[in-house]
Amino acid sequence: MTHLFESLEEEKKQRILNAALNEFADHGFEQASTNRIVKHAKIGKGMLFHYFNTKKDLYYYLLHYCLDRTLNDYLKQIDITERDFIERFKKAGELKMELFAEHPNVLNFLGTFFLADIKELPGDIQAKYDQLQKEGYEKIYSNIDYSLFRENIDVEKAFKMINWVIEGYEKELKSSLKGQSFSELNMEPYFKEFYKYLEMLKSAFYKKEGEK
Amino acid sequence: MTHLFESLEEEKKQRILNAALNEFADHGFEQASTNRIVKHAKIGKGMLFHYFNTKKDLYYYLLHYCLDRTLNDYLKQIDITERDFIERFKKAGELKMELFAEHPNVLNFLGTFFLADIKELPGDIQAKYDQLQKEGYEKIYSNIDYSLFRENIDVEKAFKMINWVIEGYEKELKSSLKGQSFSELNMEPYFKEFYKYLEMLKSAFYKKEGEK
């Protein structure tokens, strides 16, 4: 088989995945401890190095996994036939929350990776990374209907502000629900509140009904 | 003398302060290394423990220092006779940038401290911390002129969105100027751009001239 680890029982796989993602997300590559990983994953030390030969290999495996998830479960799901910027990102925000609910550490891990700027990556991972950046850029900027915006406003700045508000709300939500098991929570009221912010943004930046 | 460290030549004091703040900001208390601190501060190991008896004492000293700076150089400077929310935070944003330019690590250090939630602090530090929270709350919410806001908008939400936009701009600025010595930079063009965002927020949330 291509990878020993892949053919493990799902539950153990998840335990190891989560333990390792958390450890790297919390401490970065160098300071992450394989001892802590095996302890939290509740496996013997030997196993970790049986599945992944070295600490670095483990890191690359996780990186590949996270890039894949983010690309397939998040970016690729963003619908660019939706030409309304805010509507597009309303759905994107929901997708992001779903991914976070299922795998809180995928996004955290990638977060720490982004600001660690490693000099060189294995070819296939570099490719995935490039693909992710390209896809991300496209999903944000392509095929937006500029005519929805009021004439006198700076659309570039509006884009940024909308993103900051979405990020701000996400951040606040995460911190106010810290500890609670996100995935078994009824998210509806939070989405409702999220939508109110988006409506405010629309009435701030979009043309009013009359002048369309 | 009350504290050996205080009566050092300014330049050496700064070297030690910066080295230690950076180390704790990057790694948190446990993982921070006194060896790295002395290396970066370019002093002998003995000195650090001569000035501050233990690692913990050093940490508390820094904490006290950072709380003090933030309180005196930032929070206390915010003018609450300015009743216009956005104008108040325009000046607050500038103060924050100035503090950051002079001491990038003070805010970073406090940032890591906030989310580390230590169980118990020495009395005097706990007091400073409480004072900071109280002062912070006051400076944000007290004496705001609500009548500036348009009648149909949710002011609480507007507050938050304004803060998210300011934080977003700060974050973007920091990351786009990363590496450059912030303090020797001409910040004017960036303030100009910052103001444009604030103007957009005003026209989004405030009453127009006519309806005042």
Next chain:
DNA sequence: ACTTAAATCGACCACATTGGTCTAAATGCC
């Protein structure tokens, strides 16, 4: 039931790093 192969653990390795100490030299001061 017997053999062989894969999976699993954790003691163990050599080495690096930890917070903190202490000696001995350098420097400042009268």
Next chain:
DNA sequence: GGCATTTAGACCAATGTGGTCGATTTAAGT
């Protein structure tokens, strides 16, 4: 000169590091 303070870094026991290995259990095949 002589006393006190400042300085550097070798040194300490303790802990932690990534990674290995032999021993034991489990699974599979026939």
